[in-house]
Amino acid sequence: MAREPAVLRIFVILVALAAGAILLLPPPASAQEEVASAIRRYKEKEASTGYYEEYEVRPRRQRPFVEIPGVQVGLFPYSPSAAEVRVRTRLADSHMGIAFYTDKTCVACHPQEAKDIHTVRANLTCRQCHGGEPIASIQYFNSPMNPIRKHAYVCAKCHEGSSASFASYIIHEPAPGSMAALKSFPLLYIVYWFMTVLLVGTLAFFIPHSFLTGVRELFTRKKEAKNDADTTH
Amino acid sequence: MTPTPRIKRFSVIERLFHLSLMITFLLQTATGFSRLYITTAWGKKINAVFGGYDNSLLIHKWVGVVMMVGFVIHTVYLFTRINWRTPVKSVFGEDSLVPNIADLKHFGQRILWFFGLGSRPRFSRWTYWEKFDYWAVYWGLPLLAITGVMLMYPMVTSRFLPGWSLNIAALLHRAEAILAVTYIFIVHFFIGHLRPSSFPMNEAMFSGSVPLEEANEEKPAWVESLQNSGRLKMVSAAAPVLWYRVVYFVFGYAVLLFGVYLLINGIMYARQVGLH
Numbered sequence: 001m002a003r004e005p006a007v008l009r010i011f012v013i014l015v016a017l018a019a020g021a022i023l024l025l026p027p028p029a030s031a032q033e034e035v036a037s038a039i040r041r042y043k044e045k046e047a048s049t050g051y052y053e054e055y056e057v058r059p060r061r062q063r064p065f066v067e068i069p070g071v072q073v074g075l076f077p078y079s080p081s082a083a084e085v086r087v088r089t090r091l092a093d094s095h096m097g098i099a100f101y102t103d104k105t106c107v108a109c110h111p112q113e114a115k116d117i118h119t120v121r122a123n124l125t126c127r128q129c130h131g132g133e134p135i136a137s138i139q140y141f142n143s144p145m146n147p148i149r150k151h152a153y154v155c156a157k158c159h160e161g162s163s164a165s166f167a168s169y170i171i172h173e174p175a176p177g178s179m180a181a182l183k184s185f186p187l188l189y190i191v192y193w194f195m196t197v198l199l200v201g202t203l204a205f206f207i208p209h210s211f212l213t214g215v216r217e218l219f220t221r222k223k224e225a226k227n228d229a230d231t232t233h
Numbered sequence: 234m235t236p237t238p239r240i241k242r243f244s245v246i247e248r249l250f251h252l253s254l255m256i257t258f259l260l261q262t263a264t265g266f267s268r269l270y271i272t273t274a275w276g277k278k279i280n281a282v283f284g285g286y287d288n289s290l291l292i293h294k295w296v297g298v299v300m301m302v303g304f305v306i307h308t309v310y311l312f313t314r315i316n317w318r319t320p321v322k323s324v325f326g327e328d329s330l331v332p333n334i335a336d337l338k339h340f341g342q343r344i345l346w347f348f349g350l351g352s353r354p355r356f357s358r359w360t361y362w363e364k365f366d367y368w369a370v371y372w373g374l375p376l377l378a379i380t381g382v383m384l385m386y387p388m389v390t391s392r393f394l395p396g397w398s399l400n401i402a403a404l405l406h407r408a409e410a411i412l413a414v415t416y417i418f419i420v421h422f423f424i425g426h427l428r429p430s431s432f433p434m435n436e437a438m439f440s441g442s443v444p445l446e447e448a449n450e451e452k453p454a455w456v457e458s459l460q461n462s463g464r465l466k467m468v469s470a471a472a473p474v475l476w477y478r479v480v481y482f483v484f485g486y487a488v489l490l491f492g493v494y495l496l497i498n499g500i501m502y503a504r505q506v507g508l509h
Contacts, residue, residue, distance in 0.1 A: 115507065115508055115509050116508070116509075117403075117508065120272055120506075120507045120508055121268075121271060121272070121286075159387070159388070161388050162388070163388070163391055163392065163396075165391040165392065165394075165395055165396050166387060166388060166391035166396045167396055168391075168395050168396035168397050169387075169391075169396040169397055169399045169400060170397050170400050173400050173509070174509070175509035176404055176509060178509075185397070185400070187401055188400055188401060188404060191401055191404055191405060191408075192404060192408070195404075195405065195408035195409065195412065196408070198412060199408070199411065199412045199415065202369075202412065202416060203415060203416070203419070203420075206362070206365075206416070206419075206420040207419060207420065209362065210420050210423045210424055210428065211423075212347040213347070213424070213428055214423070214427065214428040214429060215347075216346065216347050216349075217428055217429040217430050218429050219349075
């Protein structure tokens with residue numbers, strides 16, 4: 001008698017949990033396009049197709065236990081709805097809450113970012129591309145730097161006809177031989193070290209080779225000159 | 234006084250290829266360096282010679298186009314040099330610039346000869362380092378051309394490749410250019426001018442001929458095969474006239490000094506470029 005309601009109660013709890021679990025699943029997407037590559041997608045008809053990748057649309061409702069790569073708080077992965085960690089790459093004002101922000105120059109905190117061709121050669125200032133305050137995070141949906149509009153909002157200011165593919169040029173490229181490059185731009189790293197090894201290898205071979213040729217010929221000449229005086233032929 | 238017998242080494246068209254390569258290569262180095270070193274005092278100076286940052290790029294592009302055309306013409310010329318009745322023998326024979334097993338053997342012999350442990354390798358028409366010289370340019374030019382065209386038309390490039398391929402192209406273009414410049418201005422100039430058997434200048438590429446005696450000493454297998462096939466008489470050449478020698482000595486040294494000037498300043502100012 002007494003066991004039946006208990007079994008029923010456990011059953012109800014399990015059903016409720018299962019129903020709750022369904023809520024944890026990501027909502028079905030309205031359109032799931034198979035994208036061969038960014039180039040192909042962006043080639044000509046980027047906007048006219050109406051298809052967008054996930055990072056291009058407004059953030060959907062936050063899901064607990066869905067981690068953001070590299071961010072973990074406590075025992076559980078970072079959960080935007082449960083924690084108060086600021087992920088700087090996703091803020092409307094990326095410099096929000098930084099002490100004495102207004103007294104700082106950009107390069108005070110971003111020295112590596114001032115070593116690119118745009119800054120060094122074309123003498124661009126940071127704000128010419130990144131805009132005035134507040135400077136939005138790179139992954140903030142409404143940022144002008146969002147890949148869906150960067151080519152039009154930023155690059156095309158100077159580069160007429162800039163496409164989204166063109167805008168995937170890495171402005172602040174890492175030092176090509178650094179471990180940072182290996183992580184974020186492996187091909188650049190590989191090309192750099194391939195060319196460096198080729199350069200050093202070629203010179204390391206041919207400079208001693210030429211020098212030894214010179215030294216050896218110096219001795220040969222002297223010997224032959226002596227021989228010529230002795231023998232006539 | 235009987236003139237010393239000479240044999241032909243380079244035809245007029247081959248010398249013209251070399252001459253045009255010299256001029257275009259030097260222009261590309263100067264205009265390219267003037268942009269690479271624009272952040273330095275020296276870079277600004279040579280940049281001013283070419284009329285500023287944009288103008289030097291314009292010159293760089295047009296000279297690049299001339300080089301690409303030259304490369305195509307040269308490749309066509311290469312095909313005309315193949316004896317199409319015996320193509321395999323012609324391409325892989327000893328008159329050819331294509332590397333072969335004998336080059337490896339010669340290299341080993343030459344290392345021994347450096348230290349007096351063996352006799353001079355019997356080189357044929359082209360020594361292995363001359364072949365390296367040739368093929369280094371032959372693969373370097375298309376690499377610079379392809380990456381150069383990519384950078385020349387970034388919008389078109391990014392239609393066919395992702396935009397970040399321009400990062401790679403810029404790096405490759407610069408790295409290959411530095412490789413070519415250091416190799417030519419150090420190794421090639423040393424071989425052509427400084428080593429005792431060439432000093433003060435190896436004239437073969439300008440006069441087109443070499444004294445038979447010198448060829449016999451440097452490339453005995455070549456002279457021998459000419460003798461055996463009875464072609465030695467056919468390739469005999471006249472000595473270059475004096476005024477011509479004066480002209481190419483002055484020209485050669487001007488190029489040498491300018492190249493070394495660019496190289497030394499390039500090394501000195503390398504740290505101030507300001508890029509990664």
